Amino acid sequence: MSRPLQERLTHIGEMLLDKAHHGGIDAEVFLLHNRELSIEVVEGQVDTLKEAEEIGLGLRVIKGNRLGFAFTSDLSPKALEEVWDAAVSICHYTAPDQYLSLPAGPAEYPSLEVYDPVISQTSIEEKIELARQAEKASRQYDPRITVIERAGYEDSEFHSLILNTRGIRAYAKGNYCGTYVFAVAEEDADAQTGFSISIKQKLADLDPLAVGTEAAHNAVRCLHARRAPSGKVPCIMEPYVATRFLGIIAQMVDAEAVQKGKSLFKGRMGHKVGAECLSLTDDGTYPGGVGSFPFDSEGVPCQRTELIQNGHLVGFLYDTYTANRDRTRSTGNGQRSSFRGLPSVGSTNFMIEPGVLSLNQLMDDITYGFYITEVMGMHTANPISGEFSVGAAGLLIEKGQLTKPVRGVTIAGNIVELLEQVEAVGSDLRFFGSRGAPSLRIRYLSLSGD
């Protein structure tokens, strides 16, 4: 199945490259074929089944140091003519920039296991059963679980081809699958939600029972939550909450943000930017990682890049353009979410390295603190100023034990301060999608409640 597809994509790409060679224009063709399946079950029955197939092309050209880009989902010869004309004519309007270039090939790519044939060989019926199992496990966990908001299974398979006039020829296919449950627990007119999600590179690694059970557990533990008093308190962030903060940190180590003065890490290379126990890595070759792939969206090989080591800033994430600007090499972080846009700096498998302490050891000597299990409105945090003020829910920590549930409070601070305030990291590294973190103990956070 994939051989003819690869040939078809290559044929289309070559046609456009021919045009580029004739016109003496640097060009890159990014072709993506994507197939998705998602299944949602309600009370054991399939509620929604969605199957999708998508193909598209993004064309990047550089003419006289000027950048042009156009995309199309229509791959007919006429549409390809149009996309070529559009991309080239845009070069007339964009500002010239000496740092623009396409990566040069040929490149050697790491050999990674990013395609699991079991996913495509497994029938839809079996996949429905996985979603059912997750839902059932959630319902059976506790009688107070009254509604399963959604329980489902999803997988995605993609074929990516990148060709450019500088000799890059990259083709690979990948896939991944996942299952999730959002559960609602109710008691005495109080209703609370809990969720769990697991995304894996291999179908055999999915554990629907664990997902269902965890969602239910997370909902039940929030029942009868109340606001807590305002104050500065020691906190522990669950790995999930820590990964939400990684979203902001990813923008701070993005070379583009740094170069444009939109990162608080500008001018801080080699300096101490966090606690000693804090190390941050991006690894596009991480075994089993959902963000692993042999090459990035420009055809540059993926790699492991250390960003913060024992609290010291040691690296940034680069794509080809930002690397040119800093006279360094791309770290293989030129990413794009679809064929509809230009590549820009993005993370792959982005993680805080785990430590050695268990959760109990992290919590042991906290007399009064806040164990954060959920943050709301994280998208409102400002990666440029580093300021965040987000809604939070969780549990009180009293004498080293988790006690009463808390909701309706906010936690606020500055991300730079937060990194310095990390006192200890747990051993429980866990990935949510392509971002991973262990539990983090924070010396103090400003909590606002009653």
Add this chain to the structure above:
Amino acid sequence: MLDRMLLADILDEALKKGGDFAEIYIEEKVSTSVYCEEDRIEKINSGRERGAGIRVLAGGRTSYVYTNDLSREGLLKAARVAGHAARSQQAETRSPISLHSKPAPEPVHYFRLPEEVLFDEKIAHVLAANQAARDLGPDIKQVTVAVGDNHKSVLIANSDGEIVEDDRVRVRFLVNVVAERNGVIQTGYESAGGVAGWELLEQISPVDMARKAGELAIKMLDARPAPVGRMPVVMSSEAGGTMVHEACGHGLEADLVQKGLSVYRNKLGEQVAAPLVTVIDDATIPGKFGYLRFDDEGTPGQRTVLIDQGRLVGYMYDRLTAKKDQVKSTGNGRRESYQHKPIPRMTNTLIAPGEDDPEEIIRSTSRGLLVKKMGGGQVNTTNGDFVFEVQEGYLIENGEIVAPVRGATLTGNGPEVLASIDRVGRDLGYAIGTCGKDGQGVPVADAQPTIRIKELTVGGTSHDSHPAYRIRRK
């Protein structure tokens, strides 16, 4: 786009194995964007995309298949896959579908379509805005200006025989300004857009937006950290309606209500807000960012009163949820693109204006927070807890606006907050945004008059530095 015979064949194919309802949604979208940063035009993007989504409903099940292969074979194959997934035991023979247009609201007249406006003109507006922000002085360190436009042609046909075609054009400007002084960084943000062609520029001025965003960023450099605790909050009409969107809008979407995921379920006819509060979702306001001639199921957009003087009187429905409650769709079935199934969504959502003088509302507040600009927000509809960001806030003391504050976030509970609105102004202000739900983003507008909430939790960072501003709960 496609002839009716073929569309009918596709719908027939989709229902061959059973199923109660089939629909095809075809979209062709032409879009461009111009992006300016670092004082120069950095990126221009131009794209063309088309695709179709086929939906089959069978019992409570939905199957949805999308493809961008719009050939006869491609569409029939997609219909077969969707039909197969929705197949039922008792597939009855049905008569072939014939499609007919129905009476429709007047089409929107677009004066200047995006594809007819040259890049030169789009770029000129973007550069002028960039310059206006930079002219504000050396504190301005970075300016980002973007304009995006798109022209969507949509065709929707279904097994009830309905067929609808619609042309949708949106233009949207965004300005983001970064100011820095002595190591303190602050940002200001403005956005404006509508369902309109480039004639939208008769109503909005990118240059004014850029100045406003830049002035806000500079002002916030001197702002003190926001106070924390419970206190009265006045929300200016300029702030737009993020609060109403989060505090009650989402909870009134019928899918969440029916799944038991809304604090407003089983509350129809009950008092859920102060009598001063009327909440309306109105897709029919011309030009507004959430305007719909038809929703994405072909139902005409309409005005739906949700809360009438504090009493809950309606929910927002799409076709599927309306059928479950045996009511009519309120024209709120929306989707991001052909890649998504329609679900109940807001359009232009507003708290209706009241009678109070907005100035007087502030004057009569002895101490609290004035919100002049809201940012993004989020809600947990199950328990009603919501949070949203304050982009521009001021302390009120003895009825006077005394100082700007930064970094505030407001948290509250929808029903509690609606019940504690004690003043409603006679003004009305809009804000636009992209609302996300189930992984789908759709353009919306929200509006509200100046209102006062007796007490909300303000989250900020000034615990120890400004104890005087801590307000205790009664």
